Amino acid sequence: MKKIFLIFCLFLVSICVFFAFQMKNRISAESKNAETVLLDVPSGTPAIALGNILKKAGIWDDGLAYKVWCKLNPPSIHKGWYEIPPHQTLDEIAAILESGKTAVRKVNIPEGRASWEIPAYLKKAFPNLDEKRWNDLVQDPKFARSLGVDANSLEGYLLPDTYPFPIDADEETIIKQMVAANLRLRDKLENEPGPSKWKRLGSWHKVLTLASVVEEETGIPEERPLIAGVFHNRLDIDMPLGADPTVRFIFKNLTGPIYKSQLNSDSPYNTRKFKGLMPGPISNPGLKAIEATLHPAETKALYFVAKDDGSMTHFFSSTLADHNKYKNVAAKNRGE
Template identity: 70%
Template sequence: MLYEYTFYFANPLHFLLNFYAMKKIFSITAVIVLLIAVFAYIHVNQRLSAVSLNEKTVILEIPKGSSPTKVLQILQEKGVWDDDLAFTLWCKMNKPSLKAGWYEVPAHQTLDELAALFQSGKSAVRKVTIPEGRATWEIPAYLQKSFPNLDTARWNSLVQDSKFAHSLGVEGNTLEGYLLPDTYPFAINSDEESILKQMVAANLKLRDELKDRKGSMWEQLGNWHRVLTLASVVEEETGIPAERPLIAGVFHNRLRLGMPLGADPTVRFIFKNLTGPIYKSQLNSNNPYNTRRFPGLMPGPISNPGRKAIEAALFPEKTEALYFVAKDDGSHTHFFSSTLADHNKYKDIAAKNRGEKK
């Protein structure tokens, strides 16, 4: 036996041939391993670069404290992602910080894009436009198109809740006038309270912007509540932006002289009579909002004025006019006059424009 081993090592040619065979085996193995590694890398890379399954935008919520496993479960339930291995590998490689919130996930997102979205904390929103001059009880109709579950009764209750109003920094006892018309990006999970808070905050931000602007009538009006009160009447009296400062000028003249504002929209507010005729019994109402009977400003706004009407109330046009009447000629504009005699003449012209006979 010893002789055999001695012969094996003593024969160089035999040793080299065996060594070459073993080296060839090792080389082939290495190549196979390398190929497996390459194919595995390509496969994993393909899975990591895959896109989400959703064909349309999907809305989902990531609750607070959600782990990557929980997020994957949510994505699977919503039909966004189903590759457990790719998601798990990606999370281990990148260790993302996924933030809680509501998200709108576009179609065909990569893992990198999904992570960027969930790390942004950018909540899904619904944009809603609230037109100028709407009373608080009219606004839910605009919101319910995007928030069908919005509770009108809850909305109206909060609007009329003086404690809630004061907690938001509102000077009045209701939120009437303090819901600034605008296009808002409301979070998709918004409720009645959060929407009201956002609209009031926008109103008070405008107050802070305008309060110290030179040349305003702030001191004459006294406070923001009275500014909004006058602005709401200006808003309701004309839909022509260029006329608002002039109408505001007429109202300031009347306030200075102690004359009633004589604004029909204040009577409509009392009876929620937005269109159609105003009856004599309504014009004789003892309600303090009836500016056809009582001088000075009403107790509060009759609608939610927009920025232009608020600016008109604070920066009215200087004028001698004390009266105005709609021309009723299709232009939606008004005749302005400084005497009652001229005002009556314009009323006759307006009547003719309406086709009325004496």
């Protein structure tokens, strides 16, 4: 009897070892998905319920192996969207879900775009973006103040950059992320050592306002400090900025001719007609334009005109007579 009992025990141990070995192999197997799967993990998902989510997504279909693994390694899951690459083990899948590093869509927002131009870039990643809701939020003073912006609009506060937006981001989420980046830049630049034009302008809002004009007047980074220097000189002597882009902003006339009727507009954004800064930015300036505004070149120039020779650069001058000469040169360059 003892021999029979011993043989029976050895048989049971062998079976347990066999099934344990089998289960270990099943647990350490790789996921079934042949391509990266975007997985939505709702808030409050228990670890056991995650097994059903993985099964429906075609990632893991061995329910028993998952349950055993879950008992041995209870995961701490964070809600969000996650990208699950192919051929992942349960340990690797858990590491992704526990990391909290949710899936993102990267979008590049170029410098100098007005707020109403930005949705065109966002829609490549977020085709369902609601442009009306976007524009309503940008123009909502109450929403602006809720984000820490003391202005009637968020124009100028949508910092251009390449952003990793959450994959399920809506208009409000995207705006909040861009404005937060702008305000972080404000805090960084405000505490910079050394002289700047911050005090001369008086506020971050005015820095962004002038920087938006600097941004629009030249696409050549090396010219921005000179352009900024001209505008600071004009402000110092109470001379109108005379910037055509401010007129284009009024009429959303971003290209083509500017008409005399537009130049005579009574809008406070018309710097061809009124002195000083506009009420707010005309676009969303990038870091380089903002830095040029705070640290302009030392220059006596009061005027500039595009050379129109294909270089995209400008003639700068300190007198109206020289400015008019350069305008004639530019006209010849255009073949007039």
